[in-house]
Amino acid sequence: MRTASKKLLLTIIFAALLITASALYLNRASEEDEYEAEVRRLFQKVKADTESLRNLTSTNPINLKVVDISFFQKDTSDGVDELDAAREALYKSLLLVPQNFSIKEYKKERAGLVVAAASAYTLYIVREYFNPHSDDAPRILAHEYTHILQYNRAKHSKFLTMDSQLAWSAFIEGEADLVAELYTSNKTGRLTSTMPMPKPPKSGINKWFVDQLTLFPYIYGLTFAYKIYVAEGWRGLDQAHVEPPTSTAEILYPNLYLSGFKPAYPNNPSPPTSGWRIYYPDVLGAYFFNLFLTRTLDSEEALKATSWWIGDNSTLYLNEEDLLLYWQINLSTDEQAKTLKQMLYSELSGALSKDGRILRIDGRNLAMLTQDTKLLIVSASNPSLAEAALRDLTHKGFD
Ligand SMILES: [Zn+2]
CATH class of the missing domain: 3.30.200 (Phosphorylase Kinase; domain 1)
Structure with missing residues (x-):
């Protein structure tokens, strides 16, 4: 009798637990659906507005994916990237990072700080970071959607130097920021023709240099795109997709780009002895x-x-x-x-x-x-x- 009632009690508790758990699960699932629906609604609006602002449309349907933080964190592989290793040696040769600096560690730290991203026709939204009700949300979506519109355009062969890669990224990020800024009517006040000036920290250089290099497209791209826009309108930016800037000098000084500047590259001597x-x-x-x-x-x-x-x-x-x-x-x-x-x-x-x-x-x-x-x-x-x-x-x- 005692055993039976105990058994019954246990069954009731177990059933109650199950009900609570599934109620929680259902609740969470519906919250998640609500979140996704909210993001999709906002995206449809931003997409239409961005297309009319930039006077361009995507040729392919857009795939919007809501992912969680771990999605972008998984990317950090354990293999040795040869280009990274060589760049680390170069930075150390020029005393731009401490001798114990590791680019691999640096990249690991930076992974997983993504709020939203675009790749080809897919737009990723990171659930933990992206809040569709925040003031910044339309700006972020307009920026990412512009990347999809950029993807629609003529493809370029790979940029072969650090300088031309940085210049290209700055132009791409700058145009995306410009569209986003104009769309949100410059609410953030970031539209300015004044060039920012990097200032290193007083004590220890640590990661400052690599940070500045990584953030270059996001810091300087907008000023470049804005100056082209002021001088030549969207036509000027369309033209920049055909003939992109090939040096960071043109990003820093857009007048160089507008006047058709081409860098003059010197040739390096060979080392003093053989075996190199x-x-x-x-x-x-x-x-x-x-x-x-x-x-x-x-x-x-x-x-x-x-x-x-x-x-x-x-x-x-x-x-x-x-x-x-x-x-x-x-x-x-x-x-x-x-x-x-x-x-x-x-x-x-x-x-x-x-x-x-x-x-x-x-x-x-x-x-x-x-x-x-x-x-x-x-x-x-x-x-x-x-x-x-x-x-x-x-x-x-x-x-
Ligand atoms: Zn971007």
Whole structure:
């Protein structure tokens, strides 16, 4: 009898638990459906408004997907990305990140900060971050939908240098931001022609440099797109899809783009001895140059010198454990090259070699040379390599 009643009680409790659980589940499911329906309603409105603002429509149907945070976090693979490894070596050669910095760790931290994203004709909305009732919601959707409209256009072959990749992303993000800003009637007050100026933190450089590089398209793209829009209207931005800016110099100074500027790239010398291979060749661009200068000079001086950039070429050479970097920057005049060399020698703080030509900072050996309009920055992983490189370059010259 006692056992039976106990059994009955247990059954009742178990049934009650099940009912509560399924009630909770149903409740949650209907809340989720409500959320999705809300997002879809808002998206339909934003989509129609954006299309009429930009006077474009998508040729394919849009697939809207509501996902949760983990969707974008899963992407961080454990494999070694060779380009990332090479870039990390380059940043360290130029003292732009601490010697123990890991780009892989950095990327891991940044993954999962996505609110919404567009890929081809799919628009992803992250449930935990995107609130369809927030003031920012229409702006975010207009921005992402513009990316889908951009995807509709002529495709370009891959941009091969860091500089041209950054310029392309800045244009794409800038146009998406411009549409979103005009759509929300510039509510955020972000429409301005004034260029932001990067200022490094007072103590320790840490992730500041990589942050600035990563955020470049989002910080500078809008000013670029806005200036093109003011000068030439949407026609100007349509034209930029056909002939995109190829350097960050054009993003920083849109007048260069409007006047048809083309960079002049110098050629790098080969290393002083045999046995070297090219580990990582690239064009780093005016913005990268600005960040490098900002590490040493004050922001205004750095910005002024950035406007002198007309092209660069960086080659990182590898020989077993040794690294040698030649980064040659082409400036507008001989005088500018000389001035910059002097400024860098006097402002970079490190131990100077006896002849006053090699600076030892943080285990790296840096030297600067000029020839005509070119400034060559040398970074070597050991002092004798830096000396050999300087002897060789002085003897044979460059470019
Ligand atoms: Zn975007």
